[in-house]
Amino acid sequence: MKEDSFLKNSVLLTASNITTGILGFIFSIYLSKLIGPVGIGLYGLVMPIYNLFICLMTAGIIAAISKVSAIYKVKRQYNNISKTIKSVASFNVIWSIAIGIMVFFLAPYISKYGIHDMRTVNAIRITCPAMVFIALSNILKGYFFGVSKIVVPSFIDILEKAMRIITITLLIIFFKANSITALVTLAYLSLAIGELQSLILLFIYYKNLSKKTPSSADKPERASQLLFNVLIIALPLCINGFLGNLFGTASTLLVPRRLASAGFDASTALGMIGKFTGMALTIVTFPMIVIMSINSLIVPDLSETISRRDYYNASLRIKKVMKIAFLLGLATTVVCNLIPTSLGQMFYSRDDLGAYIKIASLSAPIFFTSSTMFGILNGLNKQSIILRNSLIVSAIEIVCLYIFIGIPGVNIMGYGITLFISSSISLFINLREVQKHIYLNLSKSNIIIFTLLSILIFMILRGLTTNILNNFITIRNIALILITFSIFIILSFFGIEED
Template sequence: MRRLYDIRILKTRLLGQIDKFYRDSFVLTLSNMTTGIIAFFFSILLSRKLGAEGLGLYGLVMPVYGLLLCITSDGIITAISKISTVYFNRSEYKNLNRTFSTVFILTIFRALSVALLVLIFHRPMAVYVVRDARASGALMVLSPALIFVSLSAVIKGYFYGMGKYKTTASIDILEKLLRVGVLLSAIALLKPESVSGTVASAFLALTTGELVSFLTLYICYRIEKGKLKGSTGRIKSRIQLVFDVLVISVPLCFNGIVSSVISTVSALIVPRRLMAAGFSYRDALALIGKFSGMALNISTLPFIIINSMLTVLVPDMSLNISKKDYWSAEERIAQVLRISCIIGISTAIVCFVMPGTLGWVFYQRNDLADMIRFSAPICLVTFISSPTFGVLNALGKQNILLKNSLIHSLQSLVLTTVLAGIPALNIYGCGIAIILTSVTSLVLNIGEIRKICEIKIDLQDIIIMVVAGTASWLSALLAGNALSAAPPAVRTAGVVTACFGCMAGLCTYAFRLKRET
């Protein structure tokens, strides 16, 4: 009787945690879907204002921007959220706020230093790093954003640790809306006549949105801080608090910097490899703009859902592990991997069934069908492999994460350099490189995760996925044929609903039957 009672208590507690996990994931998914749609509209707007060549130049500046953000703030959100969730659940509010204030001040100095260097050396960076002098204006305009994004990362980590996802979600939506408005206003007022001027206007919109986002987040932080009363526990020194953060953030930061350096080099080398394959520089930028800025933008849109789960996963698993509840942590990993498979398979099916329609609906272009169809296996593999990095991060295995990320980045660089220079492959060589590196990462990460905890995915799970995927493929074909005379947007909505609905419904029902038996 005692054993049955303990099992009943364990199941009740697990269901409560699952409800909270999915509730928080749902809130973030709604927010991220909203911001993703706005960002998607922003990319469509960019493609029409910049053209394929301008979008290619924009795509060359973004990896450099990402690298600079890694230097200023990478690892901060994860470290603060993992530490905050423990302090908050123990009611150690003084340690929570002291951690925040100390890291916030240190981040100001670090981000300000990097931003000033970019502001001073933006021209040499454009010429010698981006290898396109037209990027100098964009680099100068985005330098203040490095400060705003870094400080916002500290505040977001604070709110994530406390489970306050609605606050950050609302502000993210505001920031994306403002970015679209500023871009339209900047282009209308400044009337840039060159590609460089329009790209700089796009980064001006980004910087303005990040400024407003930071100010709003900081106001919300001040309000939330005033509500925390009755702190318990021993107050730690600021040195100890900073050390606790650095233990988590430094490996992640180093990992981010190394990976970003390699990925930035990989992105910047693609135009040169395409030129070696026989394309002009303008045509190479146009190919990059269509493949990375349009086709992959469409196929990776559902990754927003997975990313939302991974954001909630880190504090959720940190809390379970701090309570020595490893069974719940293992169950959570299995759930995340299953959902990622469902989304990846559904997305791949949609990209295979109606690539031409997707290209026309989102970008009014008829030359994206082959690229979108080719992106189907890319999203299938990456949607499954990417969450494994998040699981390693949530398990606190930052050193393993660093090693596997380094292998991933180096393999990607080598394969991209070789394959993109082959005339028969050209830009598709980049896609093949993504697929191969994702498979390698999946194998390495799963192997490391299995050393730490049991992954509860067996042959029966694979059979369920295959059967559900086949049924979803047929439902997508039937929906596409039934709506063949409908407007492209209606046909797209029908196929997406049929495919994702069938896949999710069948898998949910099958896994529920499996649990009950």
């Protein structure tokens, strides 16, 4: 039953996240047509600032709430769940509003000395209420994950992403915006409105669910103790998320400076950043939706399995998750190297993204697999290890970006090289930590066989599809994507699990 529940929730959450991912992808395409590469570059420079303070407000809360909710649910201590939600929400309201006010007043300094572009001041200020909304939404999402109520929250996410496209269109018409500054600001205003809508709907569903929750005879724990139980789990993840995003923000702000030192003017540099990170990388990392879904569910699942000392099934679960991620990455690499230029044409109506898509996709198998380590180590209650290793990888990433992007002949392609190096190191050091606690005995022969099969599939598909449907790019691309991923789905059923 537990296996069935995990698989069912994984499929539901993955389907939901794919839908929201497609809508988010459509939004990014629509936005790129509205504001162009330079506008996307500006939008991308503000996003790390937003993510940085979101992490400071709420990183680790979803994982922590889901873990304690799952435990209390098993013990049927429903009063502790509701009291935990109230305690954490009270704390987060005060904490997030304080940070939001600070960011609002520091926005001019962040734009001038951090981003070095004063056109982002209003966009940063608009993100402040969105930060508060998402901080509260994450508490409710953690609860829903913990008690396995994911259908309605998933639908709410889908609705929020769908409405964002409509919202930004109405905002542009209402404000008659035509400058890049105004358009980028309105893009973040549509994000803030979407987060508010999501919070309201999640809260309504939570209240309805609370009315149907059985009452508990046991006396609940003190509010301070319940808050402590969550914070002791969330704090290391919060520090990890904040420092990781701090390094990520530094990396993002470093890129235009290194491109300038490589001889590119500011406008060209922003355009290159927008094309690589805002377009090419968006295409390559789209399948990461599946990994994110699994990461959300494997935390409470592994926690419960390990608490029963069922290391055998924990090992099997980890290997299956890693296998899915690796094959998903291989499929992505095959597709992105088969039709790189036409992917850029299909999604962004640009024929200059092919080289970017190719270099970014080479990291997909390693990057996707390394991304599963966060959920796995978190499920094993190794938050301090996540923090330490994330800092190591982030430092390496900054050094690599500084070196490679500053080389004129490499320039923005250095981002792809950095992704490959940092993902490889991340996978190695995190996997080593997992192996210290759970014996995995990964099959090296399977890794080699799957890699060679990927090369063979690429060569066969390239030979079969050359000069076919050249006048129907979209149909050809969709057919190739479906065929490639279907082949790798079939391959996922093969490969001996060694124990």
